Amino acid sequence: MIPWLEPGAAPHFPETESVLAEPAGLLAAGGSLEVAWLLVAYRQGIFPWFSENEPILWWSPAPRTVLYPERFHQSKSLQKLARQQSYQFTEDQDFEAVIEACAGQRAGQKGTWINSQMIEAYIDMHQAGFAHSIECRRDGELVGGLYGISLGRVFFGESMFSHEANTSKLCLRQLVDCGRYEMIDCQMPTGHLQSLGAIEISREEFESALNRWT
Numbered sequence: 001m002i003p004w005l006e007p008g009a010a011p012h013f014p015e016t017e018s019v020l021a022e023p024a025g026l027l028a029a030g031g032s033l034e035v036a037w038l039l040v041a042y043r044q045g046i047f048p049w050f051s052e053n054e055p056i057l058w059w060s061p062a063p064r065t066v067l068y069p070e071r072f073h074q075s076k077s078l079q080k081l082a083r084q085q086s087y088q089f090t091e092d093q094d095f096e097a098v099i100e101a102c103a104g105q106r107a108g109q110k111g112t113w114i115n116s117q118m119i120e121a122y123i124d125m126h127q128a129g130f131a132h133s134i135e136c137r138r139d140g141e142l143v144g145g146l147y148g149i150s151l152g153r154v155f156f157g158e159s160m161f162s163h164e165a166n167t168s169k170l171c172l173r174q175l176v177d178c179g180r181y182e183m184i185d186c187q188m189p190t191g192h193l194q195s196l197g198a199i200e201i202s203r204e205e206f207e208s209a210l211n212r213w214t
Helices: 036-042 076-084 093-102 117-128 167-177 191-193 202-214
Strands: 027-029 057-059 064-067 087-093 131-137 139-150 154-162 183-187 199-201
Touching: 036 117, 036 139, 057 064, 064 202, 076 167, 087 167, 093 117, 093 131, 093 139, 093 154, 117 139, 117 202, 139 167, 139 199, 154 191, 183 202, 199 202
Parallel strands: 154 183
Antiparallel strands: 027 057, 064 183, 064 199, 087 131, 131 139, 139 154
């Protein structure tokens, strides 16, 4: 059994070492998606991930997938695409459009983890100044983007989308090049992220980084 968090109580999470081995990284259920809860969670390396109409589930997987900006790998084709200057980039100009696009059903997927509760919660985080988006446009049309949580020198990446090839990678390039972050949290490993330079680090290393940079 995992701990049940009362939504009306002050935000408090179990020690992250108490996560389940299966499903790997599951820490607790319940609680709230209010800004105060999310801030406490992210500062401890915990994030929500659950399906629509189910209890909120809180996760803290280890090892943790992160991207250090200096390790960001740009393929020659991505560098060439960036030099073409075919796209225009903005920050926080249309957060809601970005998260809605990220929530859209994708090829090969039956649904999305970015449910209506999550959208509402992260819009609240954006309005509170903690959630941010990068938008990629061609001739005024939104064709790529990403969003996540910014705390100190750490950006907790949540999701990104592309309506044209590699536009999400270009947004990640913008994030890396902004110079504000020491580490980008990618949560879980994927071949796509690893091809861009993401690596896995231990829980101890990850939480030590959070203590230094958030």
